[in-house]
Amino acid sequence: MSLDQQLTRGVVVLPRLLGAAETTALGQAAESVLARVTGRASHGTTEVTVWPDGHRLERVDGTTVHWEPQARPPVVRSLSPVTHLDPVLDALWTDDRITAPMRRMVGSARLGRFTSKLNFKRAGVGSEFPWHQDHPYWYCCAGPAARDVATAVVFLDDVTADNGALVLVPGSHLAGPAPRDRSEPTGLLVDVARTDVRGAVTVEAPAGSVLMFPGLVVHRSGPNRSAADRRSLLLCFQPAGRPELSDLPYRAERLADLP
Numbered sequence: 001m002s003l004d005q006q007l008t009r010g011v012v013v014l015p016r017l018l019g020a021a022e023t024t025a026l027g028q029a030a031e032s033v034l035a036r037v038t039g040r041a042s043h044g045t046t047e048v049t050v051w052p053d054g055h056r057l058e059r060v061d062g063t064t065v066h067w068e069p070q071a072r073p074p075v076v077r078s079l080s081p082v083t084h085l086d087p088v089l090d091a092l093w094t095d096d097r098i099t100a101p102m103r104r105m106v107g108s109a110r111l112g113r114f115t116s117k118l119n120f121k122r123a124g125v126g127s128e129f130p131w132h133q134d135h136p137y138w139y140c141c142a143g144p145a146a147r148d149v150a151t152a153v154v155f156l157d158d159v160t161a162d163n164g165a166l167v168l169v170p171g172s173h174l175a176g177p178a179p180r181d182r183s184e185p186t187g188l189l190v191d192v193a194r195t196d197v198r199g200a201v202t203v204e205a206p207a208g209s210v211l212m213f214p215g216l217v218v219h220r221s222g223p224n225r226s227a228a229d230r231r232s233l234l235l236c237f238q239p240a241g242r243p244e245l246s247d248l249p250y251r252a253e254r255l256a257d258l259p
């Protein structure tokens, strides 16, 4: 499928966009950031938030550590934002291989940063992400500007259905905000009883591949039941000149604007 067709569907897969050596270097940078941050976490001096679904978030070094909800001993699920903690991660914001297709997805000649995240999805313990759009969470912070945010997911390991690949519904962004599940405590998940996810595709790809999708695309990912980690770096772009997610307060009451 051509890039134009993929952009229309809102799901762009660029296999092996990054070479093996640079992907390995990104993985090493991710592990070194994680070791530094976790060395300072959980000492009772950081700011901890527990979400309505029981997930524990902890602020350390300007990043939020999201702990795996069930893992004992504790395992980190994600760090966000994260690229400011390592120059190898930070360099991807201006990498033309990523920014050229991303400019077309966002529809802006000049891109800005919105946020970044490292998802670790560790072997055997990485948990699922239920059906959602990224948009409602971002809307609570950025309001209507959240519509213009899109994500590039850089896979640091091979991705298979077994290790928790992303599953996305092509074209679902065209319908706008999807109905949310009102019985679920965060208020952020899609109500699959009222959303058509039958055309969903599972993105399996080798390490170094990049997946791009707008924040309105409905997606999920399964748990990692395999013996191999499935790490990824997410870069969320927006048109230049707008505030980043970390500078915007989370206003849950804005969810009332959405279906």
Ligand SMILES: O=C(O)CCC(=O)C(=O)O
Binding pocket: 119, 121, 129, 134, 164, 165, 166, 219, 220, 221, 222, 232
């Ligand atoms: O990487 C994954 O498994 C899911 C990521 C995702 O959906 C998210 O971070 O919103």
